[in-house]
Amino acid sequence: MSLNLQTHTEHFTNPLYLESGRILEPYDIAYETYGTLNEDKSNVVVICHALTGSHHCAGVYEGENKPGWWDGLIGPNKAVDTNKFFVICTNVIGSCFGSTGPMSPKHPHHEPYRYKFPVVTIKDMVKAQRILFDKLDIHRVHAIIGGSMGGMQALLFAIHYPNFAQKIISLAATHATQPWAIAFNKVAQEAILKDPDFKEGYYEPELLKEHGLSGMAIGRMAGHISFLSHESMEKKFGRAYKKDDGLYELFGKFQVESYLEYNSYNFTKWFDPLSYLYITKAINIFDLSRGFDSLAEAMKKVQAQLHLISFKNDMLFKNFEMKEISDTLDTIGNKNHTYLDIESDYGHDAFLVELDKFDTYIKEVLHG
């Protein structure tokens, strides 16, 4: 059977009431579906994307080569089997792939919002998805799965929409963003803000895509360090030096430098810097216990079967951050959760690249 990839954009005229007290109105949500919705709508699996991800999580667009970001996990006969499940992935608000974000035209004058865009939280992103699903007449789903910022969304679904999902899987996330992750984001934010080509937010997006924004590339380099691990860098690069470069040339390069340059500058051609500022802000202020007296009080809301997965060498969201959620669930007597700490050399990136370490587990959860 085919993947049955479909891309849609849904327009909302009702205001989205944000956690900050501000509103977003009107707004669009871009989303993608795979597989086929069954008659009783009992086969929906929601996928939540990370900071720079999009709704394109599986399959390959016509005329392109690069598959969706979780293509190894989602498709016919894969762990998230599209022969069986109807998979939905939405682009979060604040992002730049079709859902309303800072460079979207602001009603009514159609100029981009830029800094007039309100700060959105990850809870707001989840709320917007919940409203989309309502519009699609989907009121309960089989499962929600997400990694990194997607894992934060999955956890917020568990707390704020306790009857919405039967099973929730959160990978490589945290209960509240810790200072090291905020520090890595700070490097990126500062580098973007101080780049004169960013023009204090008044850049021409098409020009940026053409030339790249070195400030965002520099920030992305810091990001890459946090996504990798000492072990993966050792294996991937070691001290290999570019063969045509002289060791005593000031600008001679190690392979790791070359990797960082290539990937980071390339990144600036497909991601919007204002979206980067807004989404990293959302990640920084993410805290499951906000609005509750404690994390334990928040976790008491959870009704779904909750599966927590961490990666041992994750430098961005340390494995103990996920374990703290599991320990909290134990403390309040929740018997309906699992916690798995996966051995991986890949650090945070493991949730994207080392699928064979957890795809069987996800398959079992979905079918269990």
Add this chain to the structure above:
Amino acid sequence: MSLNLQTHTEHFTNPLYLESGRILEPYDIAYETYGTLNEDKSNVVVICHALTGSHHCAGVYEGENKPGWWDGLIGPNKAVDTNKFFVICTNVIGSCFGSTGPMSPKHPHHEPYRYKFPVVTIKDMVKAQRILFDKLDIHRVHAIIGGSMGGMQALLFAIHYPNFAQKIISLAATHATQPWAIAFNKVAQEAILKDPDFKEGYYEPELLKEHGLSGMAIGRMAGHISFLSHESMEKKFGRAYKKDDGLYELFGKFQVESYLEYNSYNFTKWFDPLSYLYITKAINIFDLSRGFDSLAEAMKKVQAQLHLISFKNDMLFKNFEMKEISDTLDTIGNKNHTYLDIESDYGHDAFLVELDKFDTYIKEVLHG
């Protein structure tokens, strides 16, 4: 007794033959001494500084408040007791505190070298010190102590000048700089290079000191992350938010962001960006085994009593990097070394801030 702090600059007219095959000629070495040289010159202790350190490692200059960078360790009755030892610390070549570096006037026209400055290695820095000591008629020293890049210098002294020091203590260093450290340096280098105020190396140093160089500040933020540890950031900042900032303000700040901003922008007022490029290059290409068939072959040169100290949560130079040196010494049958892995929450910074974890050890080594 007093510290007897004395600051000097020595001028050399003979060329310094560099590892690259290039020469530096003429050149200056700034250095500082504490205590008093005894008659048979048997009480010399050499201190080696790190990336942004200087020869000012102890005491307070008249009219200033800030003591030298290892003041807690060096002074009358301290671990490195200046009542007993004559302590010398030199500013490395390539740096910006008096020794010849990229912004020094190039002979004969007296314009700054800038990019005409040759790449120097840490071995070159050590060689320049050795020549200075010769000029001071010091041909053998009691001990050499250094942390981070200073620890690299200490190790190179052990290999390349095997009869020079009786005891060598290297803290928080490595046998060869690993890709994660190179990656952190890359962020800083790229941020400096892409800052238009850097003017491709043709900046006016006085103007930079006045206004700061945001590119170097951004790079320094990445550096700070590598100097700290998850544990120290958790303890120091947690998720504390600046009290006058709104949580939903895009530019509202966590304390950790405020700390990074303050320290990083401040840093750009006292350190030179070209020196930063050259010294991080020297760190990147540091490899004890260069010129030998293996690390073991290099370590066979060592005659001094060698003491290796690492810190458990060091993110920049991982503790296992020091252990690899110790293991190599074991393999070749060297019985004259110790290896100590210190529990500390402070990460790499521990060698500068958690002196009480190792000052007794250093005292024992110096007196043993």
